Amino acid sequence: MKKYEAVRAILGNKLYVPPKYASAKAYAPTNIALCKYWGKRNQELNLPMTSSLSISLGSKGATTELMVSTHAHDLVFLNNHPVDLTTSFGRRLIEFLDLFRAHGMPRFIVNIESNIPIAAGLASSACGFAALAIVLDQLFDWELPEYQLSILARLGSGSASRSIWQGFVEWHAGFRADGMDSFAEPISESWPELCIGLLIVSEKEKMISSRDAMQRTVTTSPLYSAWPSKVSRDLSLVKQAISVQDFSLLGRTAESNAMTMHATMLSAWPTISYMLPETLLAMQKIWQLRRDGLSLYFTQDAGPNLKLLFLKQDADIISQEFAGVDVLQPFLE
Ligand code: 2P0
Numbered sequence: 001m002k003k004y005e006a007v008r009a010i011l012g013n014k015l016y017v018p019p020k021y022a023s024a025k026a027y028a029p030t031n032i033a034l035c036k037y038w039g040k041r042n043q044e045l046n047l048p049m050t051s052s053l054s055i056s057l058g059s060k061g062a063t064t065e066l067m068v069s070t071h072a073h074d075l076v077f078l079n080n081h082p083v084d085l086t087t088s089f090g091r092r093l094i095e096f097l098d099l100f101r102a103h104g105m106p107r108f109i110v111n112i113e114s115n116i117p118i119a120a121g122l123a124s125s126a127c128g129f130a131a132l133a134i135v136l137d138q139l140f141d142w143e144l145p146e147y148q149l150s151i152l153a154r155l156g157s158g159s160a161s162r163s164i165w166q167g168f169v170e171w172h173a174g175f176r177a178d179g180m181d182s183f184a185e186p187i188s189e190s191w192p193e194l195c196i197g198l199l200i201v202s203e204k205e206k207m208i209s210s211r212d213a214m215q216r217t218v219t220t221s222p223l224y225s226a227w228p229s230k231v232s233r234d235l236s237l238v239k240q241a242i243s244v245q246d247f248s249l250l251g252r253t254a255e256s257n258a259m260t261m262h263a264t265m266l267s268a269w270p271t272i273s274y275m276l277p278e279t280l281l282a283m284q285k286i287w288q289l290r291r292d293g294l295s296l297y298f299t300q301d302a303g304p305n306l307k308l309l310f311l312k313q314d315a316d317i318i319s320q321e322f323a324g325v326d327v328l329q330p331f332l333e
Contacts, residue, residue, distance in 0.1 A: 001178050003155050006045060007099045009178065010148050016102050017140065022068050024138035028130035028153075028163045029061035030116050032196060032299065032307050034254040035234045036261045037158055037171065038227065039218040046158040047182050049218070050231040051173045053238050054162045057116075057196070058333020061127035061163070065111040066135045076110040083112075088209075089125075096129065096156045100136055129156030130163035150183040167331065168242055170235075189242050190331050195315055197308030198326040199298075201278035210302035213265060213272045221268040230260050251297030251309045258299040276304040282322075289321065 008015060037052040069075065074094055076083040083090050097108060112131075114124055133153040137144050144152075146164055150171075154161035162169040165186040174182030208216075218224055234257045241250035265272040279300070286308070289296050296318065297309040308325065310318055315327055 020141035025065040026134035027063045028127045029056040030127040031056045045179045062114045064131035067109040069107045125157035126159040126163045129160035147183045192331045193312040199306045202304045217268045223267045255297045279304045
């Protein structure tokens with residue numbers, strides 16, 4: 001199945017109705033996975049090998065405004081700067097918009113305002129495609145249920161399926177070949193004391209996209225076969241930790257999940273390592289602080305920077321230990 005066929009299956013005849021409004025605007029938060037998405041069972045539809053679970057970052061995300069345009073081409077601005085539509089980001093964005101334009105549908109002016117620290121390696125595609133799915137729904141007045149917005153966002157970027165909601169969110173891998181059961185859903189629990197510290201250890205650009213890296217891992221890593229069962233165990237532990245608010249269980253499960261994901265990459269060929277010397281130094285400092293009694297854990301995505309996990313009561317000491325750390329309280333942002 002192609003992406004446009006998935007879109008047609010969701011929208012039906014609505015696909016041929018022009019926009020109801022001249023413009024619309026929507027916001028979506030970015031998210032950090034506590035139990036990661038790494039590997040696809042279908043690359044065209046971004047269908048994952050496993051389920052995953054994330055936390056959305058409140059007011060850190062993207063606001064996207066879509067305006068119907070009379071120009072012959074789309075115009076895209078990111079934080080008021082024109083986006084080169086021949087770059088991979090520009091092309092992916094236009095390809096996504098094209099999915100919703102039957103013959104004769106208009107071009108758009110797209111204004112994306114992102115307030116996430118780009119250098120922190122936070123998934124900008126996650127909030128970007130989620131905000132686009134929501135704003136398209138508003139502009140065309142489709143009134144789709146949120147789980148279908150999650151499916152549409154997934155067609156842009158897998159992790160975007162989780163950015164439709166705030167709080168804890170689980171993306172169900174699903175079984176179906178057409179992906180209609182592969183969408184995210186919010187988990188109702190809240191955890192106001194939970195903090196995430198964005199620790200930037202390097203602003204160097206990453207060597208390989210997560211899209212290419214996960215595919216190389218699936219096809220070449222001898223350790224990848226252990227990943228689905230690890231995720232399945234970690235998912236139930238993270239859910240248990242959330243339901244009883246056991247921070248230590250949450251932290252060690254999330255850290256172990258991230259380290260296992262990176263271990264699958266280290267065993268891919270050619271090897272993929274998002275870790276820099278500074279990343280390892282920060283990890284060793286965290287492990288030492290933990291041996292000294294501090295309840296501090298981390299997770300790491302497809303970049304060298306770390307996301308620290310801790311509770312509000314330890315925020316001051318963590319800010320002292322890690323100069324420049326950006327502390328967020330996702331449930332209070
Ligand atoms: C995650 N990451 O669960 C994992 C952990 C990065 C490391 O989802 O190819 O940009 O667009 O589906 O969503 C980043 O992958 O990949 C990601 P595509 P995406 O957050």
